[in-house]
Amino acid sequence: MLDARPVPKSASPLVQVEGLTMHFPIYSGVLRRHTGDVKAVDGVSFTINAGETLGLVGESGCGKSTVGRALLRLYEPTAGRVIIDGEDVASLSPEALRKKRPTMQMVFQDPQASLNPRMTLSRIIGEPLDEHTDWAEAKKLDRIHELMDAVGLNRRFANRFPHEFSGGQRQRIGIARALALDPKFIVCDEPIAALDVSIQAQVVNLLEDMQEKLGLTYLFISHDLSMVRHIADRVAVMYLGKIAELSPRDDLYARPLHPYAEALLSAVNEPDPAIAAKRRRIILSGDVPSPANPPKGCNFCTRCPKVMDICRTVKPDLAEVEPGRLVACHLYTNTSAAGSTGAPEATERNQQGETR
């Protein structure tokens, strides 16, 4: 779980996201007038260093997948900049974007739906090659076989169709397709959510192996907190289209700062019964507000156990409250120095609650 990875972590960010906003318009009424927006992603900023894995967690509908897709410009972002490897993907012209595509790829959630049922495996994995290279058939096939070896698929499967494979194998096909063009950055959009638990570990290990061998950078979107803990270096917690907290993995899991992150992490199952007995489960009341009509102040103010008056009126900005830890919460804007004392984690939660 806490394995040290030999990937060289350079300080230069490969991916820089600034104020990414993705609003989906709502048209209603007889005249189909533009009456509002679903604010799926509302001003998200983060960076991912080369060779690093950023975990993106949050509950269903909080905009995780939309961030992933907007990052690769599968949606046209409403606002914001997405700089991947020195170029702003959000504003590239279609042709330049096409040229840029090989550096950024995606692994999809549902391995069944992400493979065309009418194409053979070799054509699926070879599709990126067809699009971006003018290699001869034989060379393409060599590359396809190489990729199949890399992700652990038997070369004999090359002429089979997706429905003949199990879920885990299909996800391997999806990974092979993403790797075909030697990308630098891969968005993994819940790549393990549709798989059996026994297969999840295999796929995650495969992703880690590939990262080690090829020096890949991942954005790992998931709602499986234990899996994110396993694979990610840093973790961003999203709530209702905004990042609540962005912290290094160990810090976050040891001592979440944002009340939402705290509540979310308290839901992770603990295998050790002794610790599990002492575990305090924070149960939030109420539902997530509609992203079409978010609260005026902090997005989390309707459910936050530590809500203050200022939360209902002023939106907190994401700010660095401890080295490397960014939190968007009013708890830390005033007393950022006091909040960062290294108190033991067991009492830390109580302490924070009491100081307010």
Place this chain on the structure above:
Amino acid sequence: MTDTNLGVAAPETLRAAVWAQFRKHRGAVFGLVVLGLLILFSILGPLVWAPEKLTVVEALKSKNLGPGMSHPMGTDQLGRDQMQRMMAAGKVSLAVGFVAMIIAVFLGTLIGVLAGYFKRLDGPLMRLTDMFLALPLIPLLLVMVMLFRDKLSRQLGPEMGAFLLIVFAIGVTSWMHAARIVRGEVLALKEREYVLASRSIGATPRRVILRHILPNVVSPVMVAATLGVAEAIITESVLSFLGLGFPPDFPTWGRLLYEGLEYMQMYPERVIFPGLAISLTVLSVNYIGDGLRDALDPRIRGR
């Protein structure tokens, strides 16, 4: 597509796999055989069966004969050999049916795919489709024939001119259902993750459509196509009946059917034979379409 330089992969090509699955479909094989026989009957029949030309007197004597040795399908009210007419009619009817179907399906698929895939084109193209659906078909065809028949006849001869005009007229007025079905299917398909994956790879819309969308709309297109053949044959006979189609002495199955209608009570075989030919064509094309659809789907083919 299936390259097997390793020697380990099955050396089965896609075409062979499709054919193997097609052969398993009993109805499809039956349809293929029947349709083949009908085509042979129409094309090679006249070479084998050529009754001698009769004088006017002889013809009058041999009118309205029942089926017999000298005239296997009898003769009509003018003493013409019914089987010979069936052969000539078959050639025209089959050609009209298939060509009109191809035009209709091509137009329907094109418009359906464009409307479904490109949001901006959706409104205009579907309203165009609605407009065509709302047009009264027969008056429209009437106008088309009136305007263009003479010009085309002068250019291409009366038969070829009429053929082109009818085929075009039927094709242009029967693509709407195919377009609607295809659009609906495309709307669903374009949200699938493999289309998204293809876009994330950087495929152009043209490639996405050709590689992912079209192969997956084959089933509804097949259904539309098989129904289209039947519809085209019937529409042609309606047109000919109204005097808008082929010249009156030019036999088609539909026309033979309408001509026989008058005499149906006395000579039912006059109606039965062309009716049977039309029905068999429609049935066999339907079965072939069914078999092809199954054979082209790898999920079904695998079993």
